[in-house]
Every structure is written in structure tokens, then in C-alpha cells.
Amino acid sequence: MSLARRRFDTLVIGAGGAGLRASLSLAGLDASVAVVSKVFPTRSHTVAAQGGINAALANVLPDNWHWHMYDTIKGSDYLGDQDAIEYMCRSAAHLVYELEHAGVPFSRLDDGRIYQRAFGGQSQHFGGAQAARTCAAADRTGHAILHTLYQQNIRARSHFFDEFFAVDLIRDEQGYILGALILDIESGEPMLIEAKTTLLATGGAGQLFRTNTNAHINTGDGLAMALRAGIPLQDMEFFQFHPTGIAGKGMLISEGARGEGGYLINAEGERFMRRYAPQAGDLASRDVVSRAIYNEVKAGRGCGPRRDHVLLKLDHLPETLIASRLPGIRQLAQTFAGVDPARAPIPVYPTAHYTMGGIPTNRHGQVVVPVGQGEETIPGLYAVGECACVSVHGANRLGGNSLLDIVVFGRAAGNHIVEYLKENRFHRPLDEASVAAAMARLQRWDQRGEGESVATLRADLQQAMQEYCGVYRSEEVLREGVVVLQGIRARLNGVRLQDHSRIFNVARIEALELENLVALGLATVHSALARRESRGAHSRVDYPARDDEHWLKHSLFYLEGERMDYKPVQLKPLSVASFPPKPRVY
Numbered sequence: 001m002s003l004a005r006r007r008f009d010t011l012v013i014g015a016g017g018a019g020l021r022a023s024l025s026l027a028g029l030d031a032s033v034a035v036v037s038k039v040f041p042t043r044s045h046t047v048a049a050q051g052g053i054n055a056a057l058a059n060v061l062p063d064n065w066h067w068h069m070y071d072t073i074k075g076s077d078y079l080g081d082q083d084a085i086e087y088m089c090r091s092a093a094h095l096v097y098e099l100e101h102a103g104v105p106f107s108r109l110d111d112g113r114i115y116q117r118a119f120g121g122q123s124q125h126f127g128g129a130q131a132a133r134t135c136a137a138a139d140r141t142g143h144a145i146l147h148t149l150y151q152q153n154i155r156a157r158s159h160f161f162d163e164f165f166a167v168d169l170i171r172d173e174q175g176y177i178l179g180a181l182i183l184d185i186e187s188g189e190p191m192l193i194e195a196k197t198t199l200l201a202t203g204g205a206g207q208l209f210r211t212n213t214n215a216h217i218n219t220g221d222g223l224a225m226a227l228r229a230g231i232p233l234q235d236m237e238f239f240q241f242h243p244t245g246i247a248g249k250g251m252l253i254s255e256g257a258r259g260e261g262g263y264l265i266n267a268e269g270e271r272f273m274r275r276y277a278p279q280a281g282d283l284a285s286r287d288v289v290s291r292a293i294y295n296e297v298k299a300g301r302g303c304g305p306r307r308d309h310v311l312l313k314l315d316h317l318p319e320t321l322i323a324s325r326l327p328g329i330r331q332l333a334q335t336f337a338g339v340d341p342a343r344a345p346i347p348v349y350p351t352a353h354y355t356m357g358g359i360p361t362n363r364h365g366q367v368v369v370p371v372g373q374g375e376e377t378i379p380g381l382y383a384v385g386e387c388a389c390v391s392v393h394g395a396n397r398l399g400g401n402s403l404l405d406i407v408v409f410g411r412a413a414g415n416h417i418v419e420y421l422k423e424n425r426f427h428r429p430l431d432e433a434s435v436a437a438a439m440a441r442l443q444r445w446d447q448r449g450e451g452e453s454v455a456t457l458r459a460d461l462q463q464a465m466q467e468y469c470g471v472y473r474s475e476e477v478l479r480e481g482v483v484v485l486q487g488i489r490a491r492l493n494g495v496r497l498q499d500h501s502r503i504f505n506v507a508r509i510e511a512l513e514l515e516n517l518v519a520l521g522l523a524t525v526h527s528a529l530a531r532r533e534s535r536g537a538h539s540r541v542d543y544p545a546r547d548d549e550h551w552l553k554h555s556l557f558y559l560e561g562e563r564m565d566y567k568p569v570q571l572k573p574l575s576v577a578s579f580p581p582k583p584r585v586y
């Protein structure tokens with residue numbers, strides 16, 4: 001097969017908020033940038049972000065970045081790296097103003113300043129009264145940010161490869177990353193992009209679970225590409241379940257709904273969150289609220305004929321407020337739950353939402369791996385956004401911190417790549433063996449197989465993850481989960497692709513995505529089995545307490561040999577005093 005080749009200074013894989021913020025930094029300078037995305041850029045999942053982006057602007061209530069830093073560390077259940085968290089919270093205000101000036105139409109206060117709403121886990125004075133830190137463009141903040149960044153990239157002349165699918169990274173014997181093999185989805189033709197630096201910004205892997213808030217495309221491709229290149233994935237046992245998905249369907253009802261005054265009730269009409277989080281109530285951190293809902297339903301206090309969900313009440317709020325601040329939520333509830341939240345409560349249940357784990361990086365976005373007692377960067381490789389683990393979210397992400405993460409570290413990586421390019425002025429010779437290996441993996445999917453369909457196997461994987469690795473976990477169930485997932489991996493080999501020639505190519509993409517998901521499922525279940533404590537989103541019924549003595553460390557999963565390793569949490573911030581672990585109550 002002939003292989004077209006293109007050369008750029010930088011290859012950015014992923015055109016969500018993370019990729020586009022990085023490419024904007026680069027294209028503004030002299031670097032030539034290729035941005036590859038498997039969907040048209042403005043269809044990336046960032047577009048679906050509803051509630052907003054955190055920055056301590058203090059426009060509505062008193063605030064400062066140091067309180068934001070404390071809340072983020074506490075939210076992370078002390079697993080977040082404090083240097084990266086300080087860096088993110090300190091830069092937040094600057095980045096939000098930058099977005100405002102680039103054209104993001106933020107909602108406004110009467111005096112013209114940016115509107116800010118209360119979100120879960122936010123406090124004043126290091127754990128005191130509720131703060132209001134989330135800047136929003138109604139409930140379509142991600143839409144506004146993504147479109148603005150895309151338009152700015154068009155102006156800066158970033159080179160887009162829309163609807164191209166990245167298959168694998170190319171690396172040489174010295175460990176340098178030299179670019180990637182990509183596939184033109186329309187024609188099915190492969191192409192090689194050579195680059196001095198490659199940035200992975202491929203987003204999360206919510207499609208691992210049956211009930212999730214994520215787009216169909218969120219299959220964690222970049223994470224799996226890293227795994228196959230020998231890079232471990234960090235903290236994969238921490239997957240966030242958002243408390244308020246539409247019951248039975250999974251679509252997200254933003255935390256902004258509770259931030260605007262909504263609250264949860266059980267079948268007895270009780271505001272049960274007051275029992276679980278006396279101070280923060282409905283705005284406790286997400287892991288806490290998700291477990292509370294799960295426990296209410298398990299105790300028989302669920303709502304509906306099957307008693308399998310709780311209710312989110314908004315109908316006590318003025319209809320004008322719902323119309324101006326939560327129009328998208330209203331539409332979602334009407335379409336998918338058949339209720340108008342201005343008149344009746346919305347049935348909700350926890351739904352898989354956010355990948356806290358990912359490709360290990362430092363705060364410049366460089367991918368770092370342990371070597372001996374220390375760490376080394378993978379030369380030429382960067383990762384930012386939901387596919388990366390820097391780690392600012394630790395064991396549990398706070399709402400509004402991911403849109404912040406993607407712009408802060410997107411910019412940081414862009415800036416660092418500029419420096420790297422000054423030192424590394426030439427393309428390194430291509431490693432043909434690595435290209436051949438990537439091509440061979442692709443060509444394996446030219447054989448269509450006789451077994452079950454890709455869709456069947458994907459559904460089985462999602463069901464297995466839901467059953468064996470959900471909100472609550474235990475040794476016994478996780479052990480079974482590993483066996484079930486290994487079985488699913490074995491079945492992959494015989495999978496049947498649609499053999500109708502016109503849709504064959506799309507079927508091949510779905511098979512490649514499934515292969516990625518299976519690797520990530522294994523990473524998640526192995527990491528969860530290994531961690532014998534409960535922390536943040538990882539709740540073990542057999543080890544219900546947090547265990548700082550043994551487990552205040554990041555996990556690393558390697559695909560080869562399916563083995564685990566660990567590295568310390570960075571407890572030392574850059575310039576301020578550390579926040580040492582203490583019991584986490586809301």
C-alpha cells in the first residue's frame with residue numbers, strides 16, 4: 001500500500017479545547033502545525049460542556065486563587081499534585097479573561113462583569129461558606145469556548161486534517177516520538193505525519209461504560225496509543241461518576257442546576273444530601289453525591305415504579321431563571337426525560353462522566369515516565385486535556401476545573417513546544433520499523449473476521465465495566481472483572497466487520513476504537529483491583545477508609561505484562577505552603 005507522507009513542526013492530535021488552545025499558541029508563532037481530528041473540530045466533546053469554567057474572579061462572592069487551590073486539593077482527596085494545582089489556580093483568572101477577549105460570550109452580571117455560579121466543592125476561607133467561582137455562558141460554556149478557539153485557529157492559519165483518525169505513534173529506538181500514522185476516514189487511505197513534536201489531546205474514555213455522559217467518539221484513543229508505545233497510564237482506577245445523569249439514559253444534567261438552587265430528593269420527599277454532607281449539602285463533591293444517591297436507592301428510597309432513581313427539583317425556581325441560566329438543561333430534560341423542569345422534577349441517577357487518569361505529564365505537558373529512582377520525559381511527546389494526567393484532579397475532579405485544565409495546560413504545552421523546537425530544529429530520521437508495525441496493526445483490520453459484530457462486543461465491554469467496576473468495588477468482583485475483560489480481548493481477534501464495501505471503512509474505525517477501549521478497560525480494572533483503599537471516586541467496600549500510609553501515591557499501569565507500578569504524589573506546591581492530607585468532610 002502506498003503511504004502518503006507530510007511533514008510539520010508539530011502534530012496536534014485532537015481538536016477539542018485542549019488541542020485548539022495549544023495549536024493557537026503555536027500557530028501564532030512561526031511553527032507549522034497540523035491539527036488532526038476524527039470529527040469536525042467543533043463537534044469535539046468540549047462542545048457539550050455545560051456548567052462553566054472556574055476562576056477566582058470574586059465577581060459574585062469573595063474569592064482568591066489560594067482558596068481555589070485548597071478546594072481542588074481537597075476535592076482530589078489529596079491525590080492531586082500540588083505544584084500543578086497551584087499553577088492552574090493561579091493562572092485561571094488570566095486565562096478566563098483571555099477567553100473573554102478572544103470572543104467567548106460569557107453571561108454577565110448587571111454591572112457588566114462576568115457572571116459566576118456556585119458549583120460543588122467550592123468554598124471561601126479554606127473550607128468555609130460556599131463560594132461562587134464558575135464562569136458560565138448560560139449552560140453552553142463549552143460550546144462558546146470551542147467555537148471561539150476554532151475561529152481563532154482559522155485566523156492563525158492552523159492546518160486542519162478534519163475527519164482523520166490517528167492510529168498509532170511512531171517512535172525510534174532512542175525513544176523519540178516522530179509523529180503518527182493517521183487514516184483518512186472518507187477514503188480509508190493511510191497517511192504518515194512526521195513531526196518534531198506530537199501532542200496528544202484526544203479527550204476522555206467515557207465510552208468504557210454503558211451509561212455515560214460522553215459523546216460516542218470518546219473512546220480514549222490517545223491513551224491507548226500511549227499504552228501501545230510502552231507508556232504507562234496513571235491513576236486509571238479513578239473514573240468520575242456524575243451524580244445527575246438523566247435516569248436510565250445517562251445524559252448530563254449539569255451541576256449548574258444545583259448551583260442555581262436545585263436540590264435532590266428521595267421517594268419520601270427528603271432532601272437527603274443534608275444527612276450525607278451537613279455543610280455543603282447538594283453541592284458536596286461529586287463522588288460524595290453519587291455514593292449518596294446510590295445508597296438511597298439501595299436502601300429502598302428510590303423514586304419511580306422501579307425505585308431506581310432520585311429526583312432533581314428545579315420547579316421551585318423562577319421560570320425566567322431557568323430560561324436564562326439553564327436553557328440547555330431544560331431542553332435535554334424535555335427531550336430525554338419528557339419533563340419540563342420548570343414544572344416537574346427530573347429523574348436522575350449517577351452516570352460515568354470523566355477520566356481522571358491518563359497519560360502522565362508534568363505541568364509543561366511533557367509526557368514523563370519513571371526510570372530507575374527518577375523520571376524522564378519522552379522526547380517529542382506531549383499530552384494535555386482529559387487524556388492527560390498532570391495531575392490536577394487526583395482522585396476526584398471538581399466541576400468547572402476541566403475546562404480550566406484544558407486551556408491552562410493547552411497553553412503551557414504550546415509554550416513549551418516552542419522552546420523545544422528552538423533546540424530541536426530538524427526532523428529526525430524516520431524509523432521504518434515503527435511505521436511498518438503501525439501499518440501492520442492497521443492492516444490486521446482488513447481481514448473482516450467471521451465472529452460477532454464490533455457493536456456486540458462493545459456493548460459487552462460497556463456492560464462488564466458497569467457491572468465489575470462501577471461506583472462501588474470489591475476484590476472479588478474486580479477479580480472476576482479482569483477475567484471477563486481478558487475474555488473480551490480474546491474475542492476481539494475474531495470480530496466481524498460489516499462487509500458492505502461502502503461502510504466497511506467506518507466499521508474499521510469502530511474496530512480500532514474498540515481495540516483501544518478494551519486496553520483501557522483492562523487498565524482501569526487492574527488499577528482498581530490493586531488499590532486497596534477508598535479515595536475519591538474509587539470506593540472499595542472491602543477497604544472503606546482512605547489509607548495515606550500505604551496509598552498516598554499515583555498508580556501506573558503498563559500494558560506489557562499488565563503490571564502496576566507507583567510514584568509519589570507531589571505534596572510540595574511551587575510557592576505557597578503545602579496542604580497536608582486531612583480527613584475530607586463536606
Ligand SMILES: Cc1cc2nc3c(=O)[nH]c(=O)nc-3n(C[C@H](O)[C@H](O)[C@H](O)COP(=O)(O)OP(=O)(O)OC[C@H]3O[C@@H](n4cnc5c(N)ncnc54)[C@H](O)[C@@H]3O)c2cc1C
Nearest residue numbers: 014015016017018038046049051052166203385386402403
Ligand atoms: C456532557 C459534558 C459536560 C461537561 N461539562 C463541563 C463543565 O461544565 N465544566 C468543565 O470544566 N468540564 C465539563 N466537562 C468536561 C470537559 O468538557 C472535558 O473534560 C473537556 O472538554 C475535554 O477536552 P479535550 O480537549 O481534552 O477533549 P475533547 O473535547 O473530547 O476533544 C478530543 C478531540 O480528540 C479528537 N480525537 C480523539 N481520538 C482521535 C483519533 N484517534 N484520531 C484523531 N482525532 C481524535 C476528537 O476528534 C476531538 O477533536 C463536561 C463533559 C461532558 C461530557
